[in-house]
Amino acid sequence: MAQPHPLVFDRGSLRLDAPADSRVPPYFVWDDRVSAWRTAAINHARLREDAAEYRLGLDDGAERYFPAPALTVKLPPLRSDQLAAIEAWERAGRRGVIVKPTGTGKTEIALSIIARHAAPTLVVAPLRDLMYQWQRRIRLGLGFDAGVLGDGRREIWPITVTTYDSAWIHMKDIGNRYRLIVYDEAHHLPGPSQHESALDCLAPMRLGLTATPWRADGRDELLAELIGPKVFEEDLSGARGRTVADYTIVRVPIYLTEPEQAEFDKLSRRIRAYVAARRREERGFDWQELARRSRTDPEARDILRRWRRKLAIVNRSAEKLRVLEDILRLHAGEQCVIFTASNRMALDASARFLLPALTSHSDKGERNLVLDGFGQGTLRGLVACEVLNEGWDAPAVKVGVVLGGDRGVREAVQRLGRLLRKSGDRAARLYEVVVQETADVERARRRGRTDAYRRAPRVSLGQANQLDLF
């Protein structure tokens, strides 16, 4: 073999300082700006295998892994389904996606993989809040203080948690420091630019976790390329009744107050009049056209503002707080999680009943304070706006309330999943407070299409009260 060529990690790529006429694997591209060969960092493991075949001597300085983190592991024993998932991932060459329903211990699977390999690890989560949650779980389960990259913090440590957005921005600089990369809610990865974080990283061990691997845009195959094949799959129906409790959905229809309804109707009339007038001029006029026009046309902007005001009336309807009051009274002895559609509604509920609210503005300290307090029972309720929408590990909450919200089918599955934790034998209860005859109803209908929802029994608030007498 010839003299070895230096291979370095160069901002998300691998640069091979070999002459232009060298024989290199096909995934290399000649970069005349720096007179060297270049390829994506993800190809590192492959390159090491291919080097011999190409008689390519490598002076490989690409990896600069953190030293193995010193862990104090305190994990509960794994169930057989979790062990099977880990086994499948190991067999697949430590690259692959594990599909398991929410609430069936995906986080524990990842933690025990980190522990068994003592690997410097980067965990990528879709939201800031989940990032902090991972940090908590790593502290509790592995006795290790993980760094936080994102949310204005730049702690690049042997185990680090980050978001998809931050990973995309920063992987160029840290893609050679980790042996294991974990993508939580991995179905987010094939997004238009976010997938580049997986390309810019050379970690040989890759783990994807998800409950719902499908994407509407059909970019799923990318997951296999970026993380690895689907190595384990378990669907919600299998998990139901074993690791999750049964649940009841109570839909509570409410109506706007008189002044609210009056304003709502006035707004509706104005909007309808505008749309009708436009349609007379232009038959295909639709909302998209309105949004486009609102950029330049003050009247269109005014109509759009009225429409937003309508949404705000529904989202912040005073009646929602009154119904919430009833529900809180009904379940006075139980902890309760309330989901809202807007930050403002979350703060309204928080200030009205003096319950902590977690929103996108809550920082790590407050979040930990609140979640710890909620776990220990010193806090009895919790209001969450969007932030807990995916994979929140609630300590066996039995009462959930949804005060409006709109995020499609996947969210509904996951929202439910959070409440389905088994503890004791009592069923969980999910209240859905819906304003009648508005967009809220449409959202509830869409939610109803989800598999888990279809099979859930539906009762009225009156029936619910009677159930509680037993």
Place this chain on the structure above:
Amino acid sequence: MLTAALRVYHWDRQTSSISSDRLDVEALPFLKRAITVYRSRVGQRRGEVRNAARAGLEGLRPDRIEPVVKLLDDTATYEWPQGARQAERRVAVFEAAARAHPLTDVREARQLLGTMFDPPPGTHDEAVARLYADYPEFHRLADFPSDYTAEALRADYDLGQAQALLFSATEVTVDARHDFKHILRYSRLARLLHRLHRSRHGYRFVFDGPNSVLRRTHAYGVEFARFLAALVRLRDWRLTAEITLRRGWRPFTFTLSAGDGLGAHRRAPVLFDSRLEEAFAQRFGAERDGWRLSRETVVLETGGTLLVPDFVFRHADGTEVILEIVGYWTPEYLEEKFRKLAGVGGIKLIVAVPKRLALRAEELPAAVLPFARRLLLHALMPRLEAFRSGPAGR
């Protein structure tokens, strides 16, 4: 910097071109009104201030309102209870309330709030704002610079929109006739890579990032934007970028030039080492011992990289020697530089290096000129003369 969500642009399907939005003179009265809002509402909450500014901008093209408010908000200073105190106080209230869970009585809740906040909040909205005083919405406006004019706001808007459009660029081309050195320095500071082509009147630089040879990527948009903020201060350049607004869409061509005046209100570029260079040029004079001095006239290509000398010395007999001042260096850096030059051949180079750093090197090549506070003529002249007699300076 504006975010991608706040961009306003105009495209022309026929020519496949796109331009970033700019404010015209008619916008100035609106901007003045919005600035007055910020000046007069010190002490009020961010949400209120922003809404008042929006009202003041009513009449401006609707999609320009939010970016203008963002720029004003970035210019303003806000105050709020810093650190974890506010959150801790808040959670303490909630824990107290949890002991009486569920706290459905409004008066009881207000009373409890009164134990933490003085005076207790009188209304529901007040209660929300007091509990969550650290939320951006409830921050209080502390100050707005008195010298920030409507013209400055307009200029910030114009540049901000141009920068934001570059977020969607995959590469940026700059044609320049002057200031090559600054263009390269700025691009290096912005962590961009470049390709170089000679053009009729100067050079064409094509900028992108390491991964750009592997795939079309928008990963360097922020770097382009940062680079543009520096570029607009230079003269006689023209920038071209392909803008792909959405995956699969046809790309549009975005062009900008020094003539667009985006940097007109900004100060002239701060030359990193201008005083040193100017002082030296003055002491050297127009001619000395048959050598004439010119500044930044020749650009040398060594491989794909560019060497822009600080001075070029031309002797009456045709000998040409270039001098480059290097601010920070190591012996390895110099060695690499001379090695590259040797590969090109025919270039006579003197490198001036700060003396304090020269101590690190055991032995310096003759073509290295150490200097303390200024370049000394008596140290330079023999080095120049050496090039006339010998074939090379090393």
